Amino acid sequence: MSERQVASIDEEIEPAPTGFLRRYVFSHDHKVIGRQFLFLGLGFLAVGGLMAMLIRWQLARPGAPVPVVGKLLFGPSGGVISPVAYTALFTMHGTIMIFFAVTPILIGGFGNFCLPLLIGARDMAFPRLNMASFWTMFAATAVLTASFFVPLGPPEAGWTAYATLSTAIGAPGPGQTLWVVAIYLNGASSVMGAVNYITTVLRLRAPGMTYTRMPLTVWGFFLTSILNALFVPVLAAAMVLLLFDRLLGTQFFIAGSTPGAGGDPILYQHLFWLFGHPEVYILILPAWGIVGDLLSFFARKPAFGYRVTVGALCGVVLLSTVVYGHHMFTTGMSPLLGESFMLLTMIISVPTALIVLSWLGTLWRGAIRFPTPMLFCLGLVFTFGVGGLTGLYLADITADLYLHDTYFVVGHFHLIMAAALLMSLFAATYFWFPKMFGRMMSEGLGKLHFWLTFVPLNLVFFGMLAIGYEGMERRLYDPSVFDFLKPLLPLNRAISHAAYLLGAAQLVFVLNFFWSLARGPRAAANPWQVGTLEWSVASPPPHHNFDRIPIVVRGPHELGHPAARPLGRDWLSQTELVDETPPAAAPSPETA
Amino acid sequence: MTAVPAAARRREVDAQVGLVIFLGATAMLFAALLLAYAIVRAQAPAWPPAGAPPFPRGAAAVNTFALVAASIALRRGRPGLALGLGAAFLAAQGLLWQHLVAIHLGPTAGALGEVFFALSVLHAAHVLGGLVALAWAGARRRRLLTLYWDFVLAIWIVVYLAVCVL
Amino acid sequence: MHLVLPRDASLDGHLVDGAIGYLTLTTGVVFALALAFLLAALLFHRARAGRTWGQHTHGNRTRDRVLMFTVALVMFVAIDVTLALRATRDLEGRFWRYPDADPAALRVEVTARQWAWTFRTAGPDGRFGTPDDVVTLNELDVPVGRPVYLKLRSRDVVHSLYLPSFRIKIDAIPGMTTRAWFQATEKGRSEIGCAQHCGVNHYKMRGLLVARDGADYRDWLARAETDSRLRYDPAGPTAIGGWDWETGQ
Numbered sequence A: 001m002s003e004r005q006v007a008s009i010d011e012e013i014e015p016a017p018t019g020f021l022r023r024y025v026f027s028h029d030h031k032v033i034g035r036q037f038l039f040l041g042l043g044f045l046a047v048g049g050l051m052a053m054l055i056r057w058q059l060a061r062p063g064a065p066v067p068v069v070g071k072l073l074f075g076p077s078g079g080v081i082s083p084v085a086y087t088a089l090f091t092m093h094g095t096i097m098i099f100f101a102v103t104p105i106l107i108g109g110f111g112n113f114c115l116p117l118l119i120g121a122r123d124m125a126f127p128r129l130n131m132a133s134f135w136t137m138f139a140a141t142a143v144l145t146a147s148f149f150v151p152l153g154p155p156e157a158g159w160t161a162y163a164t165l166s167t168a169i170g171a172p173g174p175g176q177t178l179w180v181v182a183i184y185l186n187g188a189s190s191v192m193g194a195v196n197y198i199t200t201v202l203r204l205r206a207p208g209m210t211y212t213r214m215p216l217t218v219w220g221f222f223l224t225s226i227l228n229a230l231f232v233p234v235l236a237a238a239m240v241l242l243l244f245d246r247l248l249g250t251q252f253f254i255a256g257s258t259p260g261a262g263g264d265p266i267l268y269q270h271l272f273w274l275f276g277h278p279e280v281y282i283l284i285l286p287a288w289g290i291v292g293d294l295l296s297f298f299a300r301k302p303a304f305g306y307r308v309t310v311g312a313l314c315g316v317v318l319l320s321t322v323v324y325g326h327h328m329f330t331t332g333m334s335p336l337l338g339e340s341f342m343l344l345t346m347i348i349s350v351p352t353a354l355i356v357l358s359w360l361g362t363l364w365r366g367a368i369r370f371p372t373p374m375l376f377c378l379g380l381v382f383t384f385g386v387g388g389l390t391g392l393y394l395a396d397i398t399a400d401l402y403l404h405d406t407y408f409v410v411g412h413f414h415l416i417m418a419a420a421l422l423m424s425l426f427a428a429t430y431f432w433f434p435k436m437f438g439r440m441m442s443e444g445l446g447k448l449h450f451w452l453t454f455v456p457l458n459l460v461f462f463g464m465l466a467i468g469y470e471g472m473e474r475r476l477y478d479p480s481v482f483d484f485l486k487p488l489l490p491l492n493r494a495i496s497h498a499a500y501l502l503g504a505a506q507l508v509f510v511l512n513f514f515w516s517l518a519r520g521p522r523a524a525a526n527p528w529q530v531g532t533l534e535w536s537v538a539s540p541p542p543h544h545n546f547d548r549i550p551i552v553v554r555g556p557h558e559l560g561h562p563a564a565r566p567l568g569r570d571w572l573s574q575t576e577l578v579d580e581t582p583p584a585a586a587p588s589p590e591t592a
Numbered sequence B: 001m002t003a004v005p006a007a008a009r010r011r012e013v014d015a016q017v018g019l020v021i022f023l024g025a026t027a028m029l030f031a032a033l034l035l036a037y038a039i040v041r042a043q044a045p046a047w048p049p050a051g052a053p054p055f056p057r058g059a060a061a062v063n064t065f066a067l068v069a070a071s072i073a074l075r076r077g078r079p080g081l082a083l084g085l086g087a088a089f090l091a092a093q094g095l096l097w098q099h100l101v102a103i104h105l106g107p108t109a110g111a112l113g114e115v116f117f118a119l120s121v122l123h124a125a126h127v128l129g130g131l132v133a134l135a136w137a138g139a140r141r142r143r144l145l146t147l148y149w150d151f152v153l154a155i156w157i158v159v160y161l162a163v164c165v166l
Numbered sequence C: 001m002h003l004v005l006p007r008d009a010s011l012d013g014h015l016v017d018g019a020i021g022y023l024t025l026t027t028g029v030v031f032a033l034a035l036a037f038l039l040a041a042l043l044f045h046r047a048r049a050g051r052t053w054g055q056h057t058h059g060n061r062t063r064d065r066v067l068m069f070t071v072a073l074v075m076f077v078a079i080d081v082t083l084a085l086r087a088t089r090d091l092e093g094r095f096w097r098y099p100d101a102d103p104a105a106l107r108v109e110v111t112a113r114q115w116a117w118t119f120r121t122a123g124p125d126g127r128f129g130t131p132d133d134v135v136t137l138n139e140l141d142v143p144v145g146r147p148v149y150l151k152l153r154s155r156d157v158v159h160s161l162y163l164p165s166f167r168i169k170i171d172a173i174p175g176m177t178t179r180a181w182f183q184a185t186e187k188g189r190s191e192i193g194c195a196q197h198c199g200v201n202h203y204k205m206r207g208l209l210v211a212r213d214g215a216d217y218r219d220w221l222a223r224a225e226t227d228s229r230l231r232y233d234p235a236g237p238t239a240i241g242g243w244d245w246e247t248g249q
Helices: A020-025 A030-060 A083-119 A127-149 A174-203 A216-248 A265-299 A306-320 A335-347 A349-363 A372-395 A397-403 A407-437 A443-469 A483-519 A562-567 B005-043 B057-075 B079-102 B111-137 B142-165 C013-044 C062-095 C214-231
Strands: C106-113 C116-121 C134-137 C139-143 C147-154 C159-163 C168-172 C178-183 C188-194 C207-212
Touching: A030 A083, A030 A127, A030 A407, A030 A483, A083 A127, A083 A174, A083 A216, A083 A265, A083 A407, A127 A174, A174 A216, A174 B005, A216 A265, A216 A306, A216 B005, A216 B111, A265 A306, A265 A349, A265 A372, A265 A407, A265 B005, A306 A349, A335 A349, A335 A372, A335 A397, A335 C062, A349 A372, A349 C013, A349 C062, A372 A397, A372 A407, A372 A443, A372 C013, A372 C062, A397 C013, A397 C062, A397 C168, A407 A443, A407 A483, A443 A483, A483 C188, B005 B111, B005 B142, B057 B079, B057 B142, B079 B111, B079 B142, B111 B142, C013 C062, C106 C139, C106 C159, C106 C168, C116 C139, C134 C139, C134 C214, C139 C214, C147 C159, C147 C168, C168 C178, C207 C214
Parallel strands: C106 C147, C139 C207
Antiparallel strands: C106 C116, C116 C134, C147 C178, C159 C168, C159 C188, C188 C207
């Protein structure tokens, strides 16, 4: 294997900034910016989650006043969620969860914090751009929040904002316009981050950190950033044209009974889903990377099929660009186009299967331990497995004719988005909390959090698969309008109860998080006993990360390595120089 | 802080890499807009749309020269002049938009007008960004800025050819 | 608790149900196998006395890769390829083979708007735009045993006609005409819903599909036609809902 030597630049270490503003508010330090994104994202995760609770309340008890907060939030309708409020709720729930929770937590938060440390760099390639990226995201949240307080209220066109519902025809107020601006700013923040992450991975890897020695987490963030850089601008194009339609009287998307309206609402769908499908992979790629690494760490053996996994990740990235039409099977597109999208969507299941198989291969013949981060990783393997399989139903056009826009779709994407991503962000938090904050989180509370989350979560989203199978459409304020859906009320109610449990369980996490922040036991440099570079520095790392830029000599998953035995442990770090000549006997699981 | 000369060189290459990625992202923005244009045009019963006045190609072409001159000025080490020429381009675009609205080729006057408007406004926004960059770092980052201005010029030529000529 | 699909009152709905059934069977098998493997790994290969070191393999030997690719490809062929072939056959043979040339097909113009459905049929004379056109609001009456050919438009935003008992879903998009067809195999009532978020009252866009036997349908048509003649406006035949099927205007 050839070793590509990245230029070894050991620069003079910059002095750490002083002053509250420079250190905690307007910091260039990727670690601070990562924490800022993390807190912003967690805050919005809570807001989005509360919105979900309200949605479930309405579906469990249509027309009943919301207890406790009902009068406050829905005063004009006597504490009852009105149809208008309901449409705003599901619109903002989706928008917030995708753009303002998962993106800032996983990509902005963990991406920022971990990436330079994992590749042996002192910071990102463009620290000031990094800071700008956070404040742009912050500005986006301000604009989005403002949309709640304008005449005619918040946007109500769903997070997908299809035209013509999102144009002046369906959404005359400024709320939808503010939404478009917020999404645009959010996208700008993502593109800034993407430029930074890609340049950092290309240029700032420590000497000896070849592409095949990068942790899978780095691959996840790297590939996500490539998709971000290429496809968020497509969303920007859709948003720009929508803004022009709304504000300047153009008619890109406007058709119907308006005189002379020669636009095409389907043009919006093409542009939106050209972005939208890569977007779901943008969200899941970091999770796949993180899980690939963590399963190895806690099974105490190398990741199975690293190169096949990386190849599969790249395959998914490539294929994700040409499958978007499966969101549009009911729009009457030509048979050839529809069947092509169906086939391409199905082909994506091959690399996806390889990724899941590599996870199973990593676990097999390991010496598996089950601390909290591992439980959440296993939870992801389960929920992503199911969620991924349910995608096949929707790839098949015949089945999609019935399942499109039902709760089956909602169950499918929530199993992947809410479940798998939630699992991954909790796994990441429990795993890197010691490094970020210098303290350990409580294992007991962590395990409790896992079980109280994992069980209800599956009940909720399997339940949605069930009611979707029985035909319930999405985005219905009151399903009992339909006779064929009346029998689903008990199931809807059960789903809601499980959802309340899921929501309440997160209080365990909040408690654990803040208590540990204040009073958790101090963390050692390497509490998980693994060899990636971030664990070779103190917890939390000093401002400049590494006293000396490390020189990498092996991959990130050298666990169970026989050469570590004389050192009294079962792992080798990426930098230590050891005699690695294999012993005479074949390696097999045995006592240390 | 004194940086080792190799570090400064590294940073410059980093900046170039970063700029190339950003230009890739921007190219995707314009590619998406051009795709929208292609779809609008393919679905229109006739192109140019029936009743649309002829597009003032000459006027639009003249503006191109300002942009070309700006790129040349930048290469010759005259960022101040480049800034002036870039501003002149924007002013000229503004006049062009006014003229287009007057002759019923504005954004609300049908498919051709709205397509040109959307593409040229987005392009102008990037020219404006380039002007800000020139004002901030004109002398120091000549190589980077030259790349950026060449890109902005290339986008304009593509837009012009796609919408006004073909 | 028993999971049931809505009553299938259609000629071709069983193709949809068959696809869903095949998917459930095959993905169920895959899921069960994967879960069994996962649980076996967690159970038998968990750390305990006598097992503190993991096997130091990178899974990059040829046989590891062959195993992974074989499993992935078997899944692909058994599930995806099979389904794709079935779907292509069903779509091109049935769902997307529209009865343009079938004189027995009942042609219906569907106009979707916020938040109701209007349906227009040509009436006994078979021509749209004449006084005997039947226009109904939120109710679609069809004869059993004859193909029903729908063309859809929308006045304002994107809606989606959803016939759960016929396994049909087709968007109604402003500025263009979409189409679908189905055939009822038994008489009875089923519901019509909207499957694309179209505004505040999306949840109320409910209609009724009434499939009637031969004589029953003729009686209904006679009554409905009489009603329509009273409401027909020669100056604006498309004012209430519909367009000329042939010319598209």
